[in-house]
Amino acid sequence: MTVRRTTLGGHTHEFRSLTDVLAKATPARSGDVLAGVAAESQAQRVAAQHVLADVPLTTFLTEPVVGYDEDDVTRLILDTHDPAAFAPVAALTVGGFRDWLLARAAERDEVAISSLARGLTPEMVAAVSKVMRNADLIAVARRTRVVTGLRSTLGLPGRLASRLQPNHPTDDAVGVTASILDGLLHGCGDAVIGINPATDSPAQTIALLELVDAVISRYEIPTQSCVLAHVTTTLRALEAGAPVDLVFQSVAGTQAGNRGFGVTLDLLAEARAGALELGRGTVGSNVTYFETGQGSALSADAHHGVDGPVDQQTLECRAYGVARHFDPLLVNTVVGFIGPEYLYDGKQVIRAGLEDHFCGKLLGLPMGVDVCYTNHTDVDGDDTDTLTLLLGAAGCSFVIAVPGSDDVMLHYQSLSFTDVLTARSVLDLRPAPEFEAWLAMMDLLDDAGHVRELTPEAPAARALLAAARP
Amino acid sequence: MTDLQGRSRDFGPSDDPWAVLRDATRARVALGRAGDGLPTSRELEFRAAHAAARDAVHTALDADRVRAALTGARVGLDVLEVHSQAPDRATYLQRPDLGRRLAPDTELPGGAYDLALVLADGLSPRAVHEHAAGTVAAVLDRLPGWSVAPLVLAHQARVALGDPVGEALGAGIVVVAVGERPGLSSADSLGLYLTHGPRPGRADSERNCISNVRPPHGLGYAQAADTLVALLQASRQLGASGVVLKDEGTTLPPGAG
Numbered sequence: 001m002t003v004r005r006t007t008l009g010g011h012t013h014e015f016r017s018l019t020d021v022l023a024k025a026t027p028a029r030s031g032d033v034l035a036g037v038a039a040e041s042q043a044q045r046v047a048a049q050h051v052l053a054d055v056p057l058t059t060f061l062t063e064p065v066v067g068y069d070e071d072d073v074t075r076l077i078l079d080t081h082d083p084a085a086f087a088p089v090a091a092l093t094v095g096g097f098r099d100w101l102l103a104r105a106a107e108r109d110e111v112a113i114s115s116l117a118r119g120l121t122p123e124m125v126a127a128v129s130k131v132m133r134n135a136d137l138i139a140v141a142r143r144t145r146v147v148t149g150l151r152s153t154l155g156l157p158g159r160l161a162s163r164l165q166p167n168h169p170t171d172d173a174v175g176v177t178a179s180i181l182d183g184l185l186h187g188c189g190d191a192v193i194g195i196n197p198a199t200d201s202p203a204q205t206i207a208l209l210e211l212v213d214a215v216i217s218r219y220e221i222p223t224q225s226c227v228l229a230h231v232t233t234t235l236r237a238l239e240a241g242a243p244v245d246l247v248f249q250s251v252a253g254t255q256a257g258n259r260g261f262g263v264t265l266d267l268l269a270e271a272r273a274g275a276l277e278l279g280r281g282t283v284g285s286n287v288t289y290f291e292t293g294q295g296s297a298l299s300a301d302a303h304h305g306v307d308g309p310v311d312q313q314t315l316e317c318r319a320y321g322v323a324r325h326f327d328p329l330l331v332n333t334v335v336g337f338i339g340p341e342y343l344y345d346g347k348q349v350i351r352a353g354l355e356d357h358f359c360g361k362l363l364g365l366p367m368g369v370d371v372c373y374t375n376h377t378d379v380d381g382d383d384t385d386t387l388t389l390l391l392g393a394a395g396c397s398f399v400i401a402v403p404g405s406d407d408v409m410l411h412y413q414s415l416s417f418t419d420v421l422t423a424r425s426v427l428d429l430r431p432a433p434e435f436e437a438w439l440a441m442m443d444l445l446d447d448a449g450h451v452r453e454l455t456p457e458a459p460a461a462r463a464l465l466a467a468a469r470p
Numbered sequence: 471m472t473d474l475q476g477r478s479r480d481f482g483p484s485d486d487p488w489a490v491l492r493d494a495t496r497a498r499v500a501l502g503r504a505g506d507g508l509p510t511s512r513e514l515e516f517r518a519a520h521a522a523a524r525d526a527v528h529t530a531l532d533a534d535r536v537r538a539a540l541t542g543a544r545v546g547l548d549v550l551e552v553h554s555q556a557p558d559r560a561t562y563l564q565r566p567d568l569g570r571r572l573a574p575d576t577e578l579p580g581g582a583y584d585l586a587l588v589l590a591d592g593l594s595p596r597a598v599h600e601h602a603a604g605t606v607a608a609v610l611d612r613l614p615g616w617s618v619a620p621l622v623l624a625h626q627a628r629v630a631l632g633d634p635v636g637e638a639l640g641a642g643i644v645v646v647a648v649g650e651r652p653g654l655s656s657a658d659s660l661g662l663y664l665t666h667g668p669r670p671g672r673a674d675s676e677r678n679c680i681s682n683v684r685p686p687h688g689l690g691y692a693q694a695a696d697t698l699v700a701l702l703q704a705s706r707q708l709g710a711s712g713v714v715l716k717d718e719g720t721t722l723p724p725g726a727g
Contacts (some may be wrong), residue, residue, distance in 0.1 A: 030564040084571060089665040108609055175495035180498040182491055375523035375652045376593050381516075404498020404508075405516060411653035413520070416498075421506035453503045465490060 001308055002063070004043065004051045009272070013047035017307035019065045022123070022314050024048035025130045027351055031312040031342035035303060038311075048144035049131050053095030057086075060123040066305040067313065069257045072265055072386035077121050077166035083407070084371045086119030088112065094127045101138060101362075103145040114145045116343055117324075117364030122253070122317035124388070125359045129313070137358040138394040139369075144358075146397070148329045148366040149284025150224045150245060152190050152432040154397050155366050162420045164189035164369065167409035171198045173211055179403050181464050186417035187424075187444065190399035191330055191368065191433035192246065192289065194226040198409055202236040205229040208288060213243040215467055218301045220436035222282070224329070226289055231263055231271045239272040245280050246289045247271040247305065253292075256302035265322070272326050282311025283434065286329035286366070292319040293334040294352050295342030308428070309428045313355055314340060330398065331360055332368035335387075336379055337412055346383030349373065353387045356394055368398035372414040388419060392427040399423070421451055471722035496655075519654040526649075526657035528559055531591035531598060533623050539603035540621070547587075547612060549684035552576050552635060556626040556690070569628035571670075579620070579637040585702065586641035586668075587617040590627035594649030597660040602647050605660060609645075613702070619712055629663045629677070636668025643705055644700065645667040650681065659684045662694060662702055666711035676712035678705070 001017045015021045023037035025048035032038035039045035051205060063082065066074045083090075093262065094445045106111045124400055129137060147155040154161050166179030176195060183189050193212050199206055200452055205227045212225035224245035225316070231249040238244050250261050268288070275287040296319070297303040303310055316333070330462040333356035336349045343349045353369050362368035371387050373379035388399060405416040423429065430449065439445050443460045446452045453459045488495040488500035501512045508516070537549055556562035562569050589602045589607070610618065619639040624631050629646050636644030643666050650659040660683040665672055678701050684686035705711045 034565060035568070164495075168497065170497070175497065176493035178491040178499050179497050182497075230564070263659075341566050344564055375520065375617065375657075376527045402497070402499050406498045406654050408495070408497045408655075411651070411656075413654065416501075416508065418501075418503060418507050421503075432689075441507045441608070450506075 006047050006051045008043060008047045008050060009049075009320070011043065013044055015048060017049060018059065018063050018208055019305050019310055021048050021308040022053050022065065022127060023131065023309075023311035025052040025312055026311045027130070027340070029294070029312070029348045029352065030344040031298055033185050034341050035298050035309045035312070037309050038378050052127055053093060053098070053131050054220040055094050056128065057089060057097055057124050060121050060127065064306065065123060065310050066254055066318070073253060073255055073306065073318055073322055076265065076325055077318065080118070080325065081121060082117070082118035082234045084114055086143070087427070089116060089119070093122075095131060097124070097128045097129050097135065098320065102469055105140045108143055110143050113143050113362070117362065118463060121358070122179050122321040122363060123314060125362050126314040126317040130359075134354050134390070137354040138390060141358040141361045141394040144361040144395070146361055146366045148360070148365055150281040150282060150329050151288055152202045152222050152434045153283050154191055154432055156433065157395070158429060159432055160392055160396065160420070160424055160427070161191035161432045161435070162188040163191045163332075163398055163400045164193045165195070165402045165407065165414065166193065166402050167196050167402065168266065169198055169409045171204055173207070173209060176211060177197060177215070177467060180212070180297045181467060182273040182403050183401065183417055184221070184464060185444065185454060186421060187415070187431055187439055187462065188401050188417045188420050189221070189223050190432040192224050192226050194228055194248075194289070195275070196228045196410060200229050200233050202233050202240065204241040205233050206237050206240055209237060209242045218467060219464070222437070222438050226309070228291070235271050235274065238271070239249065244275050244278060246287055247275045248267070248289045248291070250291045250296070251319050251322045252297045252302060253298065253315035253322070254297050254302045256304075257297040257300050257315070258322070260300035260302055265325070268326055284329070286327055288326045288328040290323040290326075290328055291332055291370075292316060292323070292356070293338050294356070295338045298342065299329055313352070316356060317359045319362070320365055323448065324364050328366060329366060331365045332370050332400065333357070333399070334370040334372060335362070336373035337370065338379060339374060340377045343377070345378035346380070348357060349379050350383060350387045350390070354390060354394065357391055357394055366397045368400070369396055370400040370414055374412045374414055384415060388415060388423050389426060391431055392423045425450065508684050510541070522613055523652035523654055524658045526596040526652040530596045531595040531623070531625050536589060536602060537598055541608065542722040543603040543607035545603060545621070547618060549623060550578065550620050551623045551625070552578070554624065554626045554628070554631050557568055559626070560628040565626055569626055570630035570633075572631065573633045578622070578635065579594045580638060581619060581640045583619040583639060584616040584642045584643065584706070585613070586622065586636045586639045586644045587624045588624050588627070588632045588635050588644060588646045590629070590631060590646050591630070592623040592627065592648035592661070593651040594658060597649035597658045597684070598647070600658050601660040602687070603634070604691040605647055605662070605683055606695060608691040612695055612699040630672070632663065633668045633670045633672050636665065637670070637708060641668060642666070643702060643711070645702075656682070656684060656687065659688055662698055664698065664705060664711050666705045667711065677709075678711050678715055
């Protein structure tokens with residue numbers, strides 16, 4: 001534990017550990033107050049940022065915030081660190097790293113930025129994000145390239161994909177199908193058609209997998225399906241021979257957090273191997289999907305490190321350290337879902353969404369965001385518009401969309417299908433290329449490449465609605 | 471052609487195919503478009519639902535209103551009021567730990583009761599206003615012979631505030647009727663949480679839950695009370711609550727409490 005000090009405006013600020021500096025340097029959010037680690041004043045926060053800016057990046061390789069011996073996430077991070085990839089920035093401090101990233105972004109040097117991924121640890125990336133403003137996070141993320149694929153290609157420049165989320169409170173096949181069709185008619189679903197099942201039973205999971213697989217096969221849609229059941233349930237589905245495109249799991253940034261989710265690194269590796277064996281990809285072989293969110297470790301009382309509680313954003317980045325080990329097709333933060341005790345209002349949710357996207361991308365993840373909110377958080381459609389358009393500018397891989405913004409199973413609001421259309425329109429972004437070609441083939445695009453608003457007689461509408469035919 | 475229910479159906483030229491989607495789910499499908507956005511009417515519908523949910527969260531618990539409703543439902547128990555350590559709504563929302571602890575000056579009369587009932591504002595005081603009295607009356611009707619402590623109305627309260635309340639009152643079991651997090655179409659849903667041997671530190675896995683008490687759209691009072699009373703009797707017999715009480719459909723929903 002190294003005490004660090006700085007003097008700012010005649011005041012000396014002292015921080016008792018690297019963990020303390022990271023927490024106090026974090027832009028304000030309710031979860032860090034709840035954990036008792038937040039800065040106690042604005043001046044203290046900026047003082048911590050000054051101290052953090054002077055920390056050499058190599059410090060994060062020798063001063064783990066969560067212990068190496070007691071935490072398998074720390075071991076994974078440090079044991080897989082790639083010194084060659086790290087070399088271009090190895091001599092820099094956190095502040096110097098920020099300057100380096102901004103310079104490369106201005107030069108549009110995507111290769112230089114994107115090649116760092118395996119040389120960076122989550123703690124380094126969290127640290128630099130804490131001294132960056134929102135526009136910095138956007139500017140650098142925009143020049144960080146992460147391309148993945150299974151049956152569609154995600155992360156290409158000028159593209160914004162979407163997860164079509166057709167949840168239903170009872171997993172009713174007809175209800176789920178109706179939401180899928182509505183999404184497809186709005187040009188959504190190129191990242192994945194992904195259902196949160198109402199119950200975690202293997203039989204239900206298999207039934208939903210078969211339902212989506214039937215729609216995808218019938219119309220030869222270049223996308224993939226996912227039922228976001230627990231990884232152990234997906235393993236059962238794999239054993240039963242179900243059409244599993246993607247293995248899903250929520251992950252956290254500590255071993256204790258993952259234990260809370262009922263997963264181990266071995267279990268994730270086993271499920272990934274099972275899905276890979278099916279060979280269901282056409283343009284790539286990324287077969288995993290992870291969700292994360294700031295506050296998940298704290299909510300499971302799994303946020304403790306060697307020098308006390310760790311701030312939620314650093315732990316979120318460590319969850320990315322877990323995810324990237326399994327070569328995911330998709331990763332997204334569910335940024336406004338967890339509640340106001342972690343992210344209180346629109347300002348905090350927007351900041352966190354941009355941080356998560358930037359940090360995930362820089363660590364090499366195909367990063368998407370569930371731009372969302374619950375009704376007890378001080379967030380509304382104006383805030384989600386702002387975050388969505390900022391993420392579009394930042395080159396976000398995908399967002400999540402549900403019918404009319406209203407998830408009738410999980411009882412929260414995400415983006416609507418029309419929000420995806422608006423973001424693509426405003427920012428000149430297009431769907432994944434294979435999916436875009438399919439939309440054109442189905443006569444769902446106009447001459448300018450926009451998803452057309454269909455009349456009731458349109459052949460495309462009639463063709464898709466026929467999916468209901470037994 | 472068949473529709474989504476698999477019923478045979480012919481689309482004439484005047485039929486609206488979108489109606490087929492809308493009939494198939496409560497999800498907001500086939501809303502139509504205004505350019506790349508929603509038509510004004512649909513946009514305003516959504517805002518109205520969100521506004522109702524937001525207002526339900528931020529409405530203050532009206533103790534007089536609840537007392538009047540209890541009197542109206544012929545509930546004869548005394549009514550006490552307590553506050554958590556969260557002084558206001560903003561603090562309550564950001565500090566769930568404070569909502570689980572009683573304010574330091576709280577005084578509750580100790581006794582020896584089979585059951586204590588706590589009416590907690592939670593995330594929807596509106597649910598307590600509208601459904602607490604009916605629920606309590608239905609439960610008490612089904613518990614002849616049980617000694618029941620004075621009712622406790624709890625302000626800025628989480629489920630776990632029932633633990634110190636139940637302990638102070640000397641209750642064998644505490645049931646917390648709490649306003650649940652409002653959904654877009656359900657701003658007044660009441661949840662019932664049963665904890666045997668209440669004392670601070672009880673885990674969520676030691677509770678049983680009945681969710682969505684909200685007639686006429688959700689569970690009715692009689693139906694909820696039947697389920698709760700069955701759980702109460704089983705809990706008293708077993709001397710425990712939570713996952714050990716194997717009753718289908720009574721596990722805690724994610725994010726509860």
